[in-house]
Amino acid sequence: MAIAAVSVAPLGTGEPGVSRFVAEAIKVLDKYPDLEYRLEPMFTTIQGDLRRIFEAVAAMHEAVATMGAVRISTVIKIDDRRDENVPMAEKVRAVERLLEANA
Numbered sequence: 001m002a003i004a005a006v007s008v009a010p011l012g013t014g015e016p017g018v019s020r021f022v023a024e025a026i027k028v029l030d031k032y033p034d035l036e037y038r039l040e041p042m043f044t045t046i047q048g049d050l051r052r053i054f055e056a057v058a059a060m061h062e063a064v065a066t067m068g069a070v071r072i073s074t075v076i077k078i079d080d081r082r083d084e085n086v087p088m089a090e091k092v093r094a095v096e097r098l099l100e101a102n103a
Contacts, residue, residue: 002050003088005043005077008060010069024067025060032056038088043075047088050080 008025009018026044029037035048035056046053061074 001048001085001087002053002078002080003091004046004050004053004057004079005075006046006057006060007043007073007075008057008064009073010064010067011071011073013069021064021067021069024063028059028063029056031059036088043077045088050078053078 008022010021013021026037026039029035029044029046032048032052032055035046035052037044037046046056057074057076061072064072
């Protein structure tokens with residue numbers, strides 16, 4: 001299982017906001033029920049099979065293109081841990097436990 005942080009953003013659209021493009025990209029993820037995702041302010045975090053994540057990201061990128069974007073910037077950061085299965089929620093809980101212990 002892999003976890004990926006993904007940002008898909010159009011460039012040169014003539015408008016400062018990108019939320020409508022992001023919303024269209026997020027709709028794509030609903031077509032991948034085997035992937036879990038969380039929308040965050042700067043990135044969307046996706047968890048699941050690495051190949052399926054790549055498929056979903058390509059589809060997200062294409063969804064933004066179909067909205068008329070002629071240039072798209074897509075950033076992907078992947079955590080592909082193969083020694084054990086650590087879901088994204090557990091990664092967050094591990095840090096929160098350390099913060100509580102040091103409070």
